[in-house]
Every structure is written in C-alpha cells, then in structure tokens.
Amino acid sequence: MAVQDRQQVTIYEVAQRVGVSIATVSRALRGTDYVAPETRRRVLAAVEELQFRPSRLGQSLAEGRHAANGIVFPDLSGPYYSEVVLGYEEVAAELGNSVLILATHGRPDPSRKVLELARRVDGMVVMGRTVADDVVAQVAEIGVPTVLLARAAVGALDTITADNDTSARQLVEHLLEHGYQRFAYLGDPDSSPDVTDRYRAFREALTDAGRKPPRSPVRCAFDVDAGHRAARRALAGSPRPQVLVCANDEVALGAMAAAAEQGLTVPADVAITGWDDVMAARYAGLTTVHQPMRELGATAARWLQDRMAGSQAAVRREVLPTRLVVRTSCGPHDAEKEVRG
Amino acid sequence: MAVQDRQQVTIYEVAQRVGVSIATVSRALRGTDYVAPETRRRVLAAVEELQFRPSRLGQSLAEGRHAANGIVFPDLSGPYYSEVVLGYEEVAAELGNSVLILATHGRPDPSRKVLELARRVDGMVVMGRTVADDVVAQVAEIGVPTVLLARAAVGALDTITADNDTSARQLVEHLLEHGYQRFAYLGDPDSSPDVTDRYRAFREALTDAGRKPPRSPVRCAFDVDAGHRAARRALAGSPRPQVLVCANDEVALGAMAAAAEQGLTVPADVAITGWDDVMAARYAGLTTVHQPMRELGATAARWLQDRMAGSQAAVRREVLPTRLVVRTSCGPHDAEKEVRG
DNA sequence: TTGAAAGCGGTACCAA
C-alpha cells in the first residue's frame, strides 16, 4: 500500500483537487501569467499536499527543449579530462542545464552513442579524439549546437583549444639551453589532436634551431606503463638520447621509472619532460606544461550556452595560454624556478 | 534555407511519405511486431531519406522511462571520484542508460539540484557527503531507485562502500610495528563518511593496542594546501608527533611538503601515511591504502540496474576490500614491499 | 482571471 504506488501525481490531480483547470495550475507554478493570489495560494497548497512534481518529460516535450547538454570525452583517467569536465559541469549547472556525459573509452565506433546523446540534449561539447569529424558534422547538421574542445576545427563550429605550439617551442628552447643534442619523442601523434600539435611544434622548433629532429616518435599510449615500455625502447637506442620529450605526464612518469630501472639518473644521464602538470609531476620533479583545464571546460560551457540561446555570431576560435613549468627533470638549474607548483 | 530548418522530422512525415500509419512506422523501427518485409523496407528507406530520428522525449514519455540514470558526487578533483564515475559510466552505458552527473562542489544546499536530477532519471547513485539523508530518503520515496556509494546506509537502500575499517587497523598495526608512539591524525572526520570511519578505526586500533590515541584530529580540507597547513600545525606541537596519519593522499602530500620545509626528513624525522593510492603517491613513496574505485562505480551501476528493472530483492550492503600499500614514507623496511604499485 | 483544447512526438492496444 506504499511500495507499489509508483503512480506519479500529475497536474490533473492537482487541478482537480483545487477545482481549477490544469492551465491554471501550470500558470501558478511557473508564474508565467497572472493568477489570482488566492488561487495561486490554493494551488501551491495542493501541490505541497500532494507532493506534486511536474514530469520533466512532459515539460520538455511541451517546451521543446531538454534543458540539458552533453560532453563527450575519451576517458576520465588522469586529471586532465576530469578537470575539464568539472569546469564544464560547474558552469553548465549554473546556467540551468543538466549535464550528460559520454566516455568513449577508446572504443572503435562511438558514433552511435554520440548520435544517441545528441537526441537528449540541446547542445554538446566534443573533446579530442573521440569521434570522427563526419559524426561531429552530422550532429551539428541535425541542429544540435556543438562546441569543439581540444580538437581541430570542423566546419563552422566554435572551437577552443590549449596552446600547444608556444609551450612546445619554449620547452625545446629551454632544453637547447641545457645543451642537449639528441632528442627522442615519446607519444603517438595520431592518438590525439593535442599530441599531433605538440609533436609538430617540437620538430619545427628543433629544425628552426638548426638541429635535426628525431626521425620518428616512439609511439605509445597515454598511460604510465606504455611510457615505461616506450622509454625502454628509446633508451636502448645508440647513441642514447639525452632527452625524452613525452606526450604527457603519465608517459613521462613511466619513462622516469624506466630510466631508474636501467640505473640512469634523471636528469644527469637522461632528461625527461612531460605535459599537463598533473599532481604527481610536482612530486616527481617533472618539468612539464601546465594547461588551464578547468577554464577550457568552463569556456566551452559558456560558448555552448550562447549558441543554444540562438546566437548566430561569427565562429569563435580561441587558444588558451599554457605555461611551461620548469622543475628538475630537464636538467640542473641554479635555483628551483618553480615557486609553489 | 538550410540554417533555419530546425524543424525535426517526425514520425508523421515518415508515415505519410511511405503511405502507411505512424503505428506501422513505429513497429518497423523497433521491430516490436511483425511488419511485412516489403513495408519495412520502404519505411527504412524513407527514414534514411528523410533522416528521421525519433524524438527522445516523445519516446520516453510514451515508454514511461528516461533510459538514463544519474550520479551525484562532491567533486571530481583528485582521482578518486573520477575513477568511480568512470567505472559507473562504463557499466551504465553498457546497460543502455545515459548518464547524468551532478557535482555538488561542496555547495551549501544541493537538494534542489538533486531533486531536479531525480526528475530526469530512472535511478541514481548518491556518493559520500553530498546531500543530507532526508533528501536521499525523499528521492527514494518519490520512486526513484537509489544506490548509496561510500556513505552510511539510509533506510532500506542498497549501499556499497570500501572497507575503511580493516585497512585502518592494518595501517595502525604496521605503524606500531615501526615502534611509533605519538600519532597525529590530519583530516576532518565530519567531512565525509569515509573519513569518519577511518578516524574511528584509527582510534580504536590504537586503543585496542593499549596506546593513547590523539585527543583530537587536526582538521583540514581534502586538498594539498590544507594538508600542508594542517601538518605545519601538527608538527609545531610538542612533543612532535612521530607519525602523521592523513585522511587521504592529497593531505599526505601536502604534509610531506610541510615536513620538508621544516627541514624534517620523511620517514626518519616524521612518518606520513595517506589514503587512496593516487598516482602521485607512488612517486612520493607514500604509504597508503588502495581502493577499488572503478569497481565501486561499476557495482553501483549494476545494482541500480537491478532495482530499475524492478527487483524487490532484499537490501544489498557490500563492503569492498581495500589494500594497504606500504612504501617508504612510513618508515624503513628491509626491502621495498610493493612490487609495482 | 480562468478554461477548453490543440499540440509536443512517440508507443501500443484494439479492431479490422
């Protein structure tokens, strides 16, 4: 007699209870039109008494909007995506939208899921290497406002990225100042747009400085173990590289472990750098690049809101600044350059 | 002529195009009833041609379900929640449910948002210290199946937690073996159910061993900076504590920094332990406790699915095992006990 | 100020 009454209270029951039409109840509840104060009072009383909660589905169907938006990302391991998603959620929630998440987990074909997501939201953010461009285009074409984050622009969609170029160049310059000659790059430029950019900038910076970049990157996935294995391969080369420039911090941390295993000291025997400035980087003394992750997510949420509100303004493209964080893994310095990481 | 036709194609247009009723289109699409092969073919052709995508809202309203579920957590910074959410998302998605997230960000009163979330899902998971018990009870009463994760049971709701007790005791025992006498606890037992348990078990273990537990914990928030400040306070005490048992790894890492600043060596001058086994812990040599985070989320998702499917089985309560990870920060050992953290 | 009723876009039962 209590467990089974899953029957939701509807607006009809409220109306009946008060002795008015459902239209009046609706008005009283949303304050969209004038309702006699006395009537409103009675409606609210009945709502309270019956514990009426309007059905979101009925509401959305009638309003023609979900009041929700989604975000698609590859994964959530590692602080990078978590922080971005968090920044996104915070702003989206503030703007009154619920947030749907979709992790592609590196699955072969997430387009079905992405399209499915598109049917449940008023707008969505698509991050990095998750789905093919044509799927993104399709989503946009359906009429779902879309903002791209940390991936190359597609059509006329708003796109926000972090600056891989400048920092990669600064990093190389810094390493050159240390006097290094032989560089290796650990990471797969095909694995994500960010790495593609970082690797390209890395090569260009070396070339511009009159150095010869490595023939090819030592390809590996984004995790510690992959970095460990890749570093082992790289360090087996002869002559041994003096610096391992890694696609991200996880890879770099794995590389540090590999170096230690081989009895190599960092940075005396081999220098190592990462990317992302995860918390562990600080404790490992890892030289890396800090990205404004929270800000990336927050900005995406705001832009999306504008588009959902119908803004037809020109396409927005923005590259948020990043910051080189010099610690000890890249070589000896006079003093610790970092104040409080 | 292309930008403005936000008009979604409806099932009516498909039906008209094919010259059948909407009922037939619906059947052809969901394969719920027999449809003449030829008819089905024509329907699918029209669907393709018109790029028809059924409205999720219409569908859900008619079906009486959202095909979505939610998860409420305090935050996403730090790997703990990220991993749990990821494990949850993965399973939920596999089971055909979209996932809505809600981060409470430690805001004063998230009950509005939680209730709002409850209107959009068929079931939800509520983690740790996010909302008051009565809100959870209310959500459950509304008829939204709810699973509790890492928080004390409420009513007859399924509850899954990680084992704080056993590990806390093991940890204390291990520290006692090191011969320490003076313990301090860094963290706020009121900040989360997990810390409440850990602190209690910590005290009990000391008491059981005939030692005197600290008069009170050194309260601090869950982040590195808070841990840093708390450690400074704790280390200023006289006599100085020999061990700082920290509520989680972030706090412990902050404490390590504080110790270093004061010229104290870990573990020679002061031992430090954490909780969670975040990536940085490995590189900091931090003795800590590993939790099955992914598994927590995944299990919650499965249980929720059962309840959403209408299971009236007895309340489920499960405590997943955790694992003490001994590294160097707790004191000298014959050999590194950890194989590959 | 309020009510009647037409949607919103589907699903599924009942007949044919």
Next chain:
DNA sequence: TTGGTACCGCTTTCAA
C-alpha cells in the same frame, strides 16, 4: 499485417 486512436504529462494560445 495494418490502421485508428487513446494515452504519456505538460505548455500555451484563444476565447470567454
């Protein structure tokens, strides 16, 4: 095998 139609629960226009 297919069609007609009654919902699902709410919003909003048009009249009264």
